[in-house]
Amino acid sequence: MSWPRLPGDSAVADMHEENKAAANGCGKIQRGAQNGAALLALMEKTGYSMVQQNGQRKFGGPPPGWEGPPPPRGCEVFVGKIPRDMYEDELVPVFERAGKIYELRLMMEFSGENRGYAFVMYTTKEEAQLAIKILNNYEIRPGKFIGVCVSLDNCRLFIGAIPKDKKKEEILNEMKKVTEGVVDVIVYPNATDKTKNRGFAFVEYESHRAAAMARRRLIPGTFQPWGHTIQVDWADPEKVVDEETMQRVKVLYVRNLMISTTEDKIKAEFNKFKPGVVERVKKLRDYAFVHFFHREDAVAAMSVMNGKCIDGASIEVTLAKPVNKESSWKQHFNGQISPSSENLLGFPNKEDGSQKSLGKPASLSIRLNGQHSPAPPEVERSTYPLFPGIKLTPISMYSLKLNHFSSAVMHLDYFCHKNSWAPPEYCLYSTTSQDGKILLVYKVLISSIADDSQTYFMPEKLCTTVEDAKELAAQFTLLHLAPEQAYITLLSLNAAWWDSKGE
Numbered sequence: 001m002s003w004p005r006l007p008g009d010s011a012v013a014d015m016h017e018e019n020k021a022a023a024n025g026c027g028k029i030q031r032g033a034q035n036g037a038a039l040l041a042l043m044e045k046t047g048y049s050m051v052q053q054n055g056q057r058k059f060g061g062p063p064p065g066w067e068g069p070p071p072p073r074g075c076e077v078f079v080g081k082i083p084r085d086m087y088e089d090e091l092v093p094v095f096e097r098a099g100k101i102y103e104l105r106l107m108m109e110f111s112g113e114n115r116g117y118a119f120v121m122y123t124t125k126e127e128a129q130l131a132i133k134i135l136n137n138y139e140i141r142p143g144k145f146i147g148v149c150v151s152l153d154n155c156r157l158f159i160g161a162i163p164k165d166k167k168k169e170e171i172l173n174e175m176k177k178v179t180e181g182v183v184d185v186i187v188y189p190n191a192t193d194k195t196k197n198r199g200f201a202f203v204e205y206e207s208h209r210a211a212a213m214a215r216r217r218l219i220p221g222t223f224q225p226w227g228h229t230i231q232v233d234w235a236d237p238e239k240v241v242d243e244e245t246m247q248r249v250k251v252l253y254v255r256n257l258m259i260s261t262t263e264d265k266i267k268a269e270f271n272k273f274k275p276g277v278v279e280r281v282k283k284l285r286d287y288a289f290v291h292f293f294h295r296e297d298a299v300a301a302m303s304v305m306n307g308k309c310i311d312g313a314s315i316e317v318t319l320a321k322p323v324n325k326e327s328s329w330k331q332h333f334n335g336q337i338s339p340s341s342e343n344l345l346g347f348p349n350k351e352d353g354s355q356k357s358l359g360k361p362a363s364l365s366i367r368l369n370g371q372h373s374p375a376p377p378e379v380e381r382s383t384y385p386l387f388p389g390i391k392l393t394p395i396s397m398y399s400l401k402l403n404h405f406s407s408a409v410m411h412l413d414y415f416c417h418k419n420s421w422a423p424p425e426y427c428l429y430s431t432t433s434q435d436g437k438i439l440l441v442y443k444v445l446i447s448s449i450a451d452d453s454q455t456y457f458m459p460e461k462l463c464t465t466v467e468d469a470k471e472l473a474a475q476f477t478l479l480h481l482a483p484e485q486a487y488i489t490l491l492s493l494n495a496a497w498w499d500s501k502g503e
Contacts, residue, residue, distance in 0.1 A: 035089070057106045058104075062103070071102050074128060075121050075124060076128060077149065077151055079119070080116065097134065098134060098135060099124065099128075100123045105118060105121075132150060153207070154235065155211050156203065156235040159232055160200045161228060161230050164198070165197075168187045174225045180210060182214075183206050185201055185203050186203075187201045191259055191286040194258070215234070218230070246319060250295040250297075251290065252289070252290040254287060255315065255316040257283070257313055258310070267281045273304045277297040279293050301317075306318075411478060412478055421446060428442055439463065440462060440463050442459075444457045459472050
């Protein structure tokens with residue numbers, strides 16, 4: 001029922017709205033003053049400085065009395081799901097529980113609220129690891145849980161569309177001509193023709209800042225080495241495995257093998273320096289994993305065999321990095337996405353009987369503090385005419401960026417390749433519904449060649465088509481595999497991830 005509007009009601013209503021707005025404004029000013037006083041008190045108590053620039057507020061960096069260079073890589077953690085009205089006066093005491101803070105960088109909105117995430121750098125790697133252990137999934141306010149994982153300053157750029165006849169020295173010299181702080185260039189030989197590269201390289205810089213400046217300098221169109229337009233972007237961060245785990249590894253990763261080289265030949269070569277030490281060899285295309293009975297033999301073999309020639313190819317040998325299977329998205333992000341929940345996109349939920357579209361690429365974004373985090377950019381689903389005379393260059397799928405892939409199946413394949421794991425294996429199962437329909441589900445098998453284990457993933461939903469079943473299985477597997485790695489890989493597809501670090 002609506003009451004008739006009396007003369008003067010409009011003025012009264014307007015006055016009420018003005019008073020309400022004024023009250024809100026006063027409230028914001030009052031809260032801002034309280035927050036400012038709290039921050040001043042924090043600075044006086046700790047002696048740390050605080051500076052706001054480039055969309056972030058930096059507390060410390062360095063702390064009072066610090067001498068020498070900043071802490072090494074591995075000392076910084078990423079913090080997500082921070083309440084938007086929480087600031088350093090509440091955050092610093094929490095993170096000081098793990099150790100001495102070198103620097104805390106809180107990302108800020110123009111409105112004065114924080115952006116829901118921050119970077120905390122400790123003085124040692126051990127303190128950073130302790131912060132992850134004791135503060136990940138920590139209830140920072142009633143019902144508000146933060147996520148904490150390792151953060152690494154990326155010092156490496158991906159350079160694509162490089163002429164395949166260029167050698168490492170040529171690429172290194174070219175990069176040094178136009179950018180500063182180049183430390184090394186990593187070039188992989190072509191799998192079938194070792195005299196050529198694979199059309200891409202990784203350039204390592206002395207610092208994240210040097211890499212960021214180089215990335216800006218190398219924007220396509222402004223720099224054309226050898227008359228070619230190159231592709232430039234951040235390289236995917238390297239997989240991080242804790243030192244305790246690496247101390248137990250007794251498997252070697254061998255790269256740059258000839259396609260024709262057999263497992264028996266590799267085993268024989270690695271047994272030469274000490275007969276009988278190799279348990280077995282698993283070869284995949286131009287790389288292999290060599291398993292040893294004892295770790296000390298693996299370490300000795302790595303030193304002896306790195307750089308040796310097998311069938312005319314100079315091999316590279318490192319310790320294999322095992323798969324991290326123990327953590328899950330639910331552990332690290334407080335159940336905001338659960339692999340068995342209805343949040344897997346593209347499938348109907350219990351309240352919605354209609355089938356959601358599977359035509360769009362599956363989004364793997366997560367929710368941080370109630371806000372959707374940046375999802376991988378939409379794939380451009382357009383077609384272009386192929387005119388006569390257009391030059392086409394052979395390219396490996398693995399030299400593309402993730403935003404070129406329109407399905408979780410391709411994402412998973414790329415993810416396994418990047419981590420030097422065996423390709424995912426899909427096993428199809430079926431059942432019959434009560435109305436006689438054939439329903440399908442895929443089991444995905446991921447073989448951890450490094451520690452000889454096999455892990456399978458199977459979603460809790462059945463599909464009516466093979467394509468949908470495979471896509472759902474790939475999504476489900478991605479959400480289970482190593483959340484810290486998946487978080488960085490899938491959330492940092494656009495360059496804003498690293499640009500947010502203020503460079």
